[in-house]
Amino acid sequence: MIRENFMHPYRTHTCGALRPSDAGTEARLSGWVFRKRDHGGVLFIDLRDHYGITQVIIHPEKSFFEECQRWRPESVVTVTGRVMQRTPETVNTDLPTGAIELVVDDVKVQSAAETLPLHLAGDEEGPEETRLRYRFLDLRRERLQRNIALRSKVISSMRRRMTAKGFNEFQTPILTSSSPEGARDYLVPSRIHPGKFYALPQAPQLFKQLLMVSGFDRYFQIAPCFRDEDARADRSPGEFYQLDIEMSFVTQDEIFATVEDVMHGIFTEFSNKTIDALPFQRIPYRESMLKYGSDKPDLRIPIEISDVSDVFADSDFNAFRSVVGKGGVVRAIPVKGIANRPRSFFDKMVAFAQSVGSKGLAYLVWEEAGIKGPIAKFLKPESIAAIAGRTGAGNGDAVFFVSDMPGPASKIAGEVRVQLGRELDMIDPNVFRFCWIVDFPMYEYDEELGAVTFSHNPFSMPQGGMEALETKDPLDILAYQYDIVCNGCELSSGAIRNHLPEVMYKAFAIAGYPPETVDEKFGGLMRAFRLGAPPHGGIAPGVDRIVMLLANESNIREVIAFPMNQKAQDLMMNAPCTVTEKQLRELHIRLNLPKQAEAKES
């Protein structure tokens, strides 16, 4: 009956392959027992593999019938039988294979499963800790199979697109040296050099720049990056991947054009959402901070903040007037068509503003009968007219006001803007809104240190070059430093690099680093720049975040096959873990644990 000799030992088809056109043929399938429906007289099993689900049927006269009844979910089995077209009333339109079923003549258990800690057939996800500890089980779910497969396809597409543009793919060292700037490093002790450490790269930043100095012209890498920083929902602890890019002899606009093309292509290829037409809009940093209260604005929210400090500077509203008098500002957040919202809505917004650090949240409401709101009585008609003129507010609209020093005021106004967008359901879930944030300041004033520090990448070229560094107030100098942002999510930072040693020394001097320090910390790079370095620049979009946006996931763990938990532990592999005394001895390391940890060890 079954021509064993001619059949593959495990399968002739995948579980997503069979169709009515296969009816009447013999087929062999292997997969996981997903669901069983046992009618006593007939047993239905949904057999699942990566490609799909096929219903297999076992009849009671078969010698193996009772054995199959005992199969536990997630056991791996091979079944062989005849493909049958289902009768019209038994077709399952939810499955691609739903028009056929496999009537089984032979079975073989490849791997019997014990009772599961998670059940995969239902909608319930189960506790996060169990999901992570049994990640290989969780990964069997359709959603994660889809996400991880999407990630694979996105990365392939990135490679294809970059290669097509003439970029070469490189590998750079994983064991490298600790960098003084930036995040905390992951350190790896050296056995051969007692007391010395490698560091895992926070990014291949210096290597890719050196490859430009080497003349490779166009670099890319799907680069693993390691940073010992705490996790967020959109930030995996420890490690993540970047589509790392660097180009020689380019202007900022050429980098934008290259990256826009890749990003637009990827997002078009893997999503049905509407994507902004090219070129993506460019927003100077200061404008973004004013209009959106953020350097990663969610442009899906149709609200633009404006400054109305001058209107309140001579108003009767003391709270705001005094803040403006002390160098503060007043920011207006206009919202269309919410005048008829109940008082509780406005109260809720006030409470929200306070929860993010605001002293309060004032507002005006443009009603038929006139201007309402707690601060209306303090404002002269011409002031209200000025606010209406600047914010576009009219009948039926409302404007919220935040007053504070410029930094906090921007931030709070930005938070209120996003909260309004969420609360009022203004965020269109079917669009990807991209923008470039450009003209980041080169330096910022660090209140804590009481000194000028680099606000972003110290290797960025200052706009205006040496002349700007020598003549301008450092806080007014802009850098060729940019971010690409999608739906309020920062996908990447990038910059035109500073490849001129003299400009580099000057730039670091302003941030308080003497030339010796620059040479000591970045000797390799500085040496390279004295031996013929091309002007160059680049960017490094976050792969995990891109996949997360495309997969419509709000937590980055859902697009990483083996993620760590929030405390940077791998619950499945039990990392980090203790090591033997012998290992420590070889590395010349003696532990000096805090008291609490010592207690835990024993």
Next chain:
RNA sequence: GGGGGCGUAGCUCAAUUGGUUAGAGUUCCGGACUGUCGAUCCGGUGGUUGCGGGUUCGAGCCCCGUCGCUCCCGCCA
């Protein structure tokens, strides 16, 4: 390092706001059942209410501490 949320059966949750023996669905185990597709029906197992202390005649519920998970702030050149 700090703040918020959560923690009750393997899982998802309930327990009339401090009151009798902590329930339901699901999983699991057993039984019945020849067309289901989250099969159905019957029965059963399953609990140190995260842990420790306190208040109280009485604590799943209140208080203190602690542990775990999660979200956020700090941090992320």
